[in-house]
Amino acid sequence: MPAAQSARASATKTDDTLLREVVEGLSQVHKQLPSKYFYDSAGSRYFDEICQLEEYYPYRTELAMLPGIADDLSHLIRDQRDVVEFGAGSLVKIRLLLQHLPQIKRLLPIDIAGDHLREAAAELRREFEHLEIVPIVADFTRQVELPDRNKVKKLGFFPGSTIGNFTPLQAVAFLDRARRSLGAGALLLIGVDTKKAPEILHRAYNDKLGVTAKFNRNILTHINREAGGDFDEDKFDHYAFYNPTQGRIEMHLISREQQVVTVEDYQFAFSKGENIHTENSHKYTPEEFLTLAAEAGWRGVRKWLDDEELFCVHLLQAGG
Ligand SMILES: C[S@@+](CC[C@H](N)C(=O)[O-])C[C@H]1O[C@@H](n2cnc3c(N)ncnc32)[C@H](O)[C@@H]1O
Structure with a gap:
């Protein structure tokens, strides 16, 4: 399968900890990724852009x-x-x-x-x-x-x-x-x-310009580069909401369609509408x-x- 081959070809670049944590997270019943992997250079720049938003x-x-x-x-x-x-x-x-x-x-x-x-x-x-x-x-x-x-x-x-x-x-x-x-x-x-009022929180993590959405999806690009993945960012939607029971904003990526994603030698099946939990922001x-x-x-x-x-x-x- 071409995707798996190209993933293997980049395996020499793989950061072992990142790969292990990504595979662990995506193997859970409720898929998740560690939020620290938002932050490659592009993710850090997106975060700086978020900081300039009126909503944030x-x-x-x-x-x-x-x-x-x-x-x-x-x-x-x-x-x-x-x-x-x-x-x-x-x-x-x-x-x-x-x-x-x-x-x-x-x-x-x-x-x-x-x-x-x-x-x-x-x-x-x-x-x-x-x-x-x-x-x-x-x-x-x-x-x-x-x-x-x-x-x-x-x-x-x-x-x-x-x-x-x-x-x-x-x-x-x-x-x-x-x-x-x-x-x-x-x-x-x-x-x-x-x-605080959930509307204020909701606005802060769902900005009009969609910068937070780009920041959220960038975790997939980071994983593609560092762990030989083949995520297509365009096949995932940004979704953030306030969970009052947990007292936290949760950020997720929602699969737009049924798809299979390869990360190195591992394959992960997504159904349409399935989520990856990418971040918590507890208040x-x-x-x-x-x-x-x-x-x-x-x-x-x-x-x-x-x-x-x-x-x-x-x-x-x-x-x-
Ligand atoms: C929400 S930003 C805050 C940036 C800045 N301190 C500010 O207040 O505007 C989080 C920062 O923590 C860094 N970071 C996130 N997880 C980390 C981890 N596990 N270890 C070290 N740094 C981490 C990110 O790269 C990013 O620069």
Whole structure:
């Protein structure tokens, strides 16, 4: 079969972990894919486009809050800190902290999308010449060891409500891993999307221009390239909705027709209308989130909510 042959021909390029996780996900009764695989360079650019959309309130709300938060932090944090940013993306939000916190001399941005991260780091270096930047290309669904354990205490930064992509159980595990990576005396500044009217959520993940749909479908193109797949993006529809029982937006891709897709040597049959679950974005009240953080050994120090209570940024301290 030609599709299987061309898949095998590209097998030398295959990233083993990606292939294993993709095959595992597509073999489930309810097919799913890990949302981290949205983020190749194209996916990172689509995400940046989403951030500019009128409907996507989380980005602009958190961005508008950050200068005030950074100013408050300049009074709360007096000692020198290294910043470890999880899911750093284009490194836009960190600039707002750096402008107010001159005691930050070193930034360790972590992201799974390596090329995009290195480009963003090079740009940031031109702007903040005094800053040492050590990009870390890693998957934070596993324990991330920081490259060298110096004596400087850490300020973790995890904006964008990326924590919502984990289920609550996974979020506790992540927060626990982050606490251990950051070490004694660590602080964590983390942005968390709040529960709100479903219409606002629905609009944010179903934009008029269809950028979120392109972002969602790009996971298939990424898999084609990295795992020898033959997905046809045009044969899948974007579908996103708020699930109030789970308190989360769910994103899915829905097969437009009955079809068989090959990934390396594996074949997956889709019936017309069958879905692949590609992402969760959990929403938390500030109280719900603090309970979750406490389970992972973090104590709330301070929180900032915007006037419309669309988004909450928490400052946590390690040590319960
Ligand atoms: C929702 S975007 C947020 C980007 C940016 N921090 C912001 O707030 O605008 C999520 C970011 O986390 C990264 N990411 C997602 N899953 C990851 C993982 N498992 N390990 C490391 N980085 C990941 C993506 O590449 C992307 O840059």
